[in-house]
Amino acid sequence: MAEEERRPNRLSEEAWYPRSKTPLRRTRALTEKKIFAPMKPAIDVMLEIGEGVIASMKGLSLTLRHVFRRPVTIQYPEQRRDPFPRFKGRHVLDRHPDGLEKCIGCELCAGACPADAILVIGAENTPEERYAPGERYAKVYEINYLRCIFCGLCVEACPTEALVMSNAYDFSADSRDKFIFTKEELLVDAPLQIRDSKVVLRAGEEVGEYRVLKEGLARARRQEERRKEHEHTETED
Amino acid sequence: MTAFVVVSVIKVFVVFGAVLGTVLFTIWLERKIVARMQSRYGPNRWGPFGLFTSLADGVKLFFKEQVSPRGIDKAAYVAAPVLALIPAFLAFAVIPFGEHVTLFGQTVTLEVTDLNVGLLWVIAMGSLAVYGVVLAGWASGSKYPLLGGIRSSAQMISYEIALSLSLVPVVVWAGTLSLREIVEAQIGTFGTIGWLPGPVQWIGHLIPKWYVVFQLPAFLLFMAAGVAETNRAPFDLPEAETELVAGYHTEYSGIKFAMFFLAEYVHIITISAVAVIMFLGGWDGPHLPFLPWMWPLMNFMGKTFTLVFLFIWLRATLPRIRYDKLMVLGWKGLIPMALGWLVVSATILTVKDAYFG
Numbered sequence: 001m002a003e004e005e006r007r008p009n010r011l012s013e014e015a016w017y018p019r020s021k022t023p024l025r026r027t028r029a030l031t032e033k034k035i036f037a038p039m040k041p042a043i044d045v046m047l048e049i050g051e052g053v054i055a056s057m058k059g060l061s062l063t064l065r066h067v068f069r070r071p072v073t074i075q076y077p078e079q080r081r082d083p084f085p086r087f088k089g090r091h092v093l094d095r096h097p098d099g100l101e102k103c104i105g106c107e108l109c110a111g112a113c114p115a116d117a118i119l120v121i122g123a124e125n126t127p128e129e130r131y132a133p134g135e136r137y138a139k140v141y142e143i144n145y146l147r148c149i150f151c152g153l154c155v156e157a158c159p160t161e162a163l164v165m166s167n168a169y170d171f172s173a174d175s176r177d178k179f180i181f182t183k184e185e186l187l188v189d190a191p192l193q194i195r196d197s198k199v200v201l202r203a204g205e206e207v208g209e210y211r212v213l214k215e216g217l218a219r220a221r222r223q224e225e226r227r228k229e230h231e232h233t234e235t236e237d
Numbered sequence: 238m239t240a241f242v243v244v245s246v247i248k249v250f251v252v253f254g255a256v257l258g259t260v261l262f263t264i265w266l267e268r269k270i271v272a273r274m275q276s277r278y279g280p281n282r283w284g285p286f287g288l289f290t291s292l293a294d295g296v297k298l299f300f301k302e303q304v305s306p307r308g309i310d311k312a313a314y315v316a317a318p319v320l321a322l323i324p325a326f327l328a329f330a331v332i333p334f335g336e337h338v339t340l341f342g343q344t345v346t347l348e349v350t351d352l353n354v355g356l357l358w359v360i361a362m363g364s365l366a367v368y369g370v371v372l373a374g375w376a377s378g379s380k381y382p383l384l385g386g387i388r389s390s391a392q393m394i395s396y397e398i399a400l401s402l403s404l405v406p407v408v409v410w411a412g413t414l415s416l417r418e419i420v421e422a423q424i425g426t427f428g429t430i431g432w433l434p435g436p437v438q439w440i441g442h443l444i445p446k447w448y449v450v451f452q453l454p455a456f457l458l459f460m461a462a463g464v465a466e467t468n469r470a471p472f473d474l475p476e477a478e479t480e481l482v483a484g485y486h487t488e489y490s491g492i493k494f495a496m497f498f499l500a501e502y503v504h505i506i507t508i509s510a511v512a513v514i515m516f517l518g519g520w521d522g523p524h525l526p527f528l529p530w531m532w533p534l535m536n537f538m539g540k541t542f543t544l545v546f547l548f549i550w551l552r553a554t555l556p557r558i559r560y561d562k563l564m565v566l567g568w569k570g571l572i573p574m575a576l577g578w579l580v581v582s583a584t585i586l587t588v589k590d591a592y593f594g
Contacts, residue, residue: 056555063274063554072276 024051083167088150090168091143093186094161101131101187102162105138109154109163117147118154141183146176248349249330256329260502261291266542267502267549274553301491306378309488313376318489318496321369325503328362331355332510333417335520335533347534348417355416356408359511360401363466366504367393370468370475370485373497377488385484388560389468389475395567396465396472402575403458406582407448407515416511420519423447447518451585454578456516460547462571463508465563467501469548471555472563479557509544513537 024047030036031043074081083089094102105122123139131137155163173179265280265288272279280287305314332355333348352358367390374386411419427441449456465472476484486497513519522536558566 059554060550063550066276067270067273069276071273071278073278075278075281 024054083169087167087169088152088165090145090166090171090181091154091186092164092166092188093141093183094164094188096133100133101137102160103138103141104132104134104160104162105136105141106159108157108159112153112157113148114151114153115147115149117144117149118142119144138183141186143181143186145171145179145181244345245349248345252329252349253326256326256503256506257499259506260499261295262288263502263506263545264291264294264498266545267552270546270549271553274550295495298495299492303493304490306488308378310376310378313372314488315493317369317373317376318493318500319369320372321366321500322496322503324362324365324369325500325507328359328507329503329510331358331416332507332514333420333519334537335530338530346417351415351417354414356404356414356419356511356515359416359507360397360404363400363504363507364393364397366500367397369497369500373489374485377485379488381481381483382485382487385475385481385487388481389485392468392472392474392563392567393466395564396462396571399458399567399571399575400462400466402572402579403455403462404511404515405575406452406455406579409579409583410448410452410586416514416519420514420521423518424521445518445521447516447521449516449518452516452582454574455582456512458571458575458578459512459516460544462567462575463512464548464551465567467504467508467548469501469505470552471558473552473557474560474563505545505548506541509541509548510537512544513540 027050028047031040031047036043096102105120107120107122110118110120119140119142120138121140122136125132125135125137150165152165155165171179268290269279269287280290283289283293305311330349331352333346333351335347337344337346370389370393371386374382374384374389377383407419408414411422413419413422423446425446427444427446429438430441433440444450468475474484475481476486481487486494489497517540520533520537522532522539524532
């Protein structure tokens with residue numbers, strides 16, 4: 001007891017493996033009798049070995065039983081498990097029943113996004129080119145899934161319920177470009193596997209104070225440059 | 238003479254190919270069985286039931302870039318995997334797979350050669366395996382491989398004593414070191430046992446004359462030491478990934494790693510085959526009238542794979558043992574027990590010869 005008080009972090013052997021739970025406890029209790037006292041060490045060793053053998057057999061039988069059970073693995077590409085109903089997967093831009101887009105290009109989603117993953121550039125609807133019912137529509141709508149954290153704040157911010165989240169979760173690709181989803185890929189009736197950009201504006205073209213992203217992490221690079229400029233001016237002061 | 242040379246060369250190639258194929262199959266078997274014991278599927282992409290997975294892995298490793306770190310001892314670094322693999326295959330030179338077959342008028346014994354010191358050869362080749370591991374650990378110029386190499390040199394040298402000592406009682410009983418003669422001494426059953434009461438005398442016809450019947454302690458000691466000698470779980474301290482990354486083959490990649498990997502599995506099959514020869518009667522077993530040459534081979538392979546399954550089963554079940562406990566088990570447990578059993582079985586043999594003729 002005194003030793004355990006001195007080393008409180010160390011559990012005694014009894015605590016790890018209580019004698020009362022060992023498989024040969026009845027036999028062990030028998031050997032406590034006085035007549036066996038002279039042979040006690042030898043008996044203890046044999047009991048130890050017996051207990052070890054029984055414990056190993058238990059372990060081995062457990063693993064052997066598992067051979068005849070069904071594996072729990074889901075064979076992923078062939079078998080899929082449906083996500084839960086409110087799973088936050090890839091975004092979808094919804095349409096009105098008459099086919100017009102719900103998105104009005106207000107940029108509230110881009111403003112709400114904590115990861116700075118959304119780029120929206122609005123434009124005026126004209127009678128010849130009408131996309132949304134109101135005055136404006138989203139000319140460019142890009143979500144960068146390398147930045148997106150799937151928090152859903154954009155969906156909450158959307159005033160027209162145009163931006164909703166689907167339960168698609170597996171859209172891996174072999175290039176960073178392909179993780180920037182354009183409006184054509186995000187619209188609800190777009191085929192899921194469209195990867196090539198069909199954006200009206202070319203990549204790199206500047207619109208107002210924005211630049212259309214299609215080359216990987218252009219925005220991050222620009223922020224980095226801005227930060228460096230800032231540091232530069234600070235050191236000059 | 239020419240015929241002998243031709244037959245020998247053919248036998249060498251056949252045995253080499255067969256062992257290589259068996260190793261690939263064993264790797265697949267291990268992955269599959271361990272997976273099922275952990276409620277997984279295991280490899281199932283390549284070929285039926287994923288049977289070609291090992292082959293695909295081998296091809297991949299063969300074409301991989303050879304990454305060798307700075308600060309290595311170049312000569313030893315290259316030699317180590319070869320030194321690990323060659324003795325593993327050489328041990329198979331003396332292992333008899335079956336009786337003999339008659340092909341094109343030639344009587345061919347089913348082994349590369351029948352050395353009169355066959356058992357010694359197998360044990361010697363097992364001891365040489367430690368060089369590959371130690372050199373790999375030393376030559377890598379990195380701390381984890383070095384620790385793995387030191388551990389394994391201590392472990393393999395310790396357990397090889399117990400391994401050899403557990404085989405001595407069988408040698409004493411059989412009176413020979415030739416593996417073929419040891420197997421031939423075990424063929425058949427005990428027959429009618431005279432000293433039993435009349436009605437149960439026939440039971441001797443059901444008990445095979447395998448050494449495991451009277452040498453069960455030696456068999457258990459051999460298997461325990463064999464698991465440690467092959468560096469398999471629960472004695473896989475040289476490559477304990479929780480402590481040593483991958484132990485002695487941490488710095489190896491591509492075909493050099495594949496050589497270590499192959500050597501490990503060849504050792505498993507060697508230990509299993511030796512256990513079958515020494516204790517389980519080799520190719521002795523049921524013979525059916527059709528295809529007479531096939532049954533000895535089938536018996537031998539069936540028994541060997543049963544023991545290989547035991548290796549895999551242990552690996553899936555038991556956690557890794559602590560290093561000081563491993564040494565205590567080896568020096569204070571297995572070696573005294575093997576010595577004690579040697580004395581007991583030699584006494585039994587002497588008494589049997591003296592009084593029962």
